[in-house]
Amino acid sequence: MAANAETMIDIDHLWSIFGQGEQAFAVHQDLCLQVQRGEMLSIVGGSGTGKTVLLRQILGLLTPGKGRVTTLGRPAAELCREGASARVGMLFQHGALYSAFNVLDNIAFALREQGGLPDAVVREAAMVKLQMVGLKPEHATRNPADLSGGMIKRVALARALIMDPPLLLLDEPTAGLDPTSSDEFCDLLRQLHAELGLTVVMVTHDLDTLFALSTRVAVLAEKRVLVSGTAQEVAQFDHPFTSTFFQGERGRRAMAPPPVAAPASA
Numbered sequence: 288m289a290a291n292a293e294t295m296i297d298i299d300h301l302w303s304i305f306g307q308g309e310q311a312f313a314v315h316q317d318l319c320l321q322v323q324r325g326e327m328l329s330i331v332g333g334s335g336t337g338k339t340v341l342l343r344q345i346l347g348l349l350t351p352g353k354g355r356v357t358t359l360g361r362p363a364a365e366l367c368r369e370g371a372s373a374r375v376g377m378l379f380q381h382g383a384l385y386s387a388f389n390v391l392d393n394i395a396f397a398l399r400e401q402g403g404l405p406d407a408v409v410r411e412a413a414m415v416k417l418q419m420v421g422l423k424p425e426h427a428t429r430n431p432a433d434l435s436g437g438m439i440k441r442v443a444l445a446r447a448l449i450m451d452p453p454l455l456l457l458d459e460p461t462a463g464l465d466p467t468s469s470d471e472f473c474d475l476l477r478q479l480h481a482e483l484g485l486t487v488v489m490v491t492h493d494l495d496t497l498f499a500l501s502t503r504v505a506v507l508a509e510k511r512v513l514v515s516g517t518a519q520e521v522a523q524f525d526h527p528f529t530s531t532f533f534q535g536e537r538g539r540r541a542m543a544p545p546p547v548a549a550p551a552s553a
Contacts, residue, residue: 295454295486296322296345297357303340304352313352314340316510324453327480327487329497329518332507333528338490341507342456345488346375359454376447380459382439384431384446390417391427394445401450416445421475437468441475448479457489461496473499494533 303315314337322328330338343349344356347363356363359374366375384393395413398404417427420441431439440460447455460476461469473496480487480500491497497504498518505515506529514524522533 293324294321294357295324295326295359296320296488298341298344298354299357300354301344301351301356302353303337303344303349313510315344317354318507318511320505320512320515322486322488324486325484325502327500327502328489329501329504330488330490330507331492331497331504331532336507337510338507339458342377342458342488342490345456346377374450374452374454376450376452376455378440378443378447378455378457378460380462382431382443384439384442386431388431389427390422390429390431390434390442393431393442394449396446396449398449413445413449416449417442419448419479420445421471435468436463436465437472440464440468440472444475444479448483451483453484453486455485455487457487457491459491459493460489461491461493466495469493469496470499476500 298318298320301315301318302313303318304311304313306312314335318341320341330341332338340349344351345358345363347356347358347366350364358366385396388396391410391413392399394416395409398409398412399406414424414427417424422438422441422445426434426438426442431442434442457476461472464472476487477500479485487500489496489500501518503515504518504521506513506521506524506526508526508528513526514521514529516524518533521529523529
């Protein structure tokens with residue numbers, strides 16, 4: 288990592304503690320992690336390792352039992368204050384669209400809640416984001432129930448980006464998508480990451496997504512970040528989880544180089 292890189296997220300000896308007294312238990316203990324501007328960091332780990340809990344800590348939705356979480360240079364708890372959506376965008380696993388709102392109103396929600404802008408300006412901004420994620424103007428009046436899984440993901444992504452945040456958090460961004468839709472969504476994320484200069488942190492169990500997008504991977508195990516590095520580096524780390532996750536059939540297939548096309552016959 289470059290010495291002058293800007294730290295977007297700094298997690299310093301985090302303890303995530305639930306319950307009280309004798310019933311208390313820690314999901315994370317002395318967990319340390321930094322994310323630098325421009326990274327696309329994937330967080331992986333087994334069930335119960337606290338991947339989504341870590342996203343909630345970064346968003347300031349949970350209070351550390353011990354340690355410190357700093358997001359965009361300020362305590363993460365401050366993100367819960369007014370205007371937080373201008374700093375961090377969040378894409379939920381299943382989209383979490385408002386079923387009573389149409390597509391345009393879902394995308395515009397955070398901007399409209401801020402107040403102070405004419406409705407025409409809000410609608411225009413939402414339409415720009417709609418087209419940015421590859422949807423057409425005629426999709427703006429559809430309801431979430433009328434959308435495919437891939438379209439729901441795109442609308443949710445547009446909503447997460449409506450305030451032009453520098454940091455984007457993704458929880459299982461390709462979960463539930465067929466292989467073609469998943470590949471197309473990865474292409475879209477890669478494009479927006481480059482065009483908008485985003486820093487991206489995503490939780491994913493999908494190896495194809497991980498290898499397609501990640502500049503770095505962090506493995507959660509034993510209540511901490513066990514190892515971080517490129518996907519290829521992490522795959523070689525000697526631990527039961529990494530061996531099972533990366534060296535199984537799906538992992539070997541995801542890491543395999545693409546097949547070389549046969550030369551065209553004369």
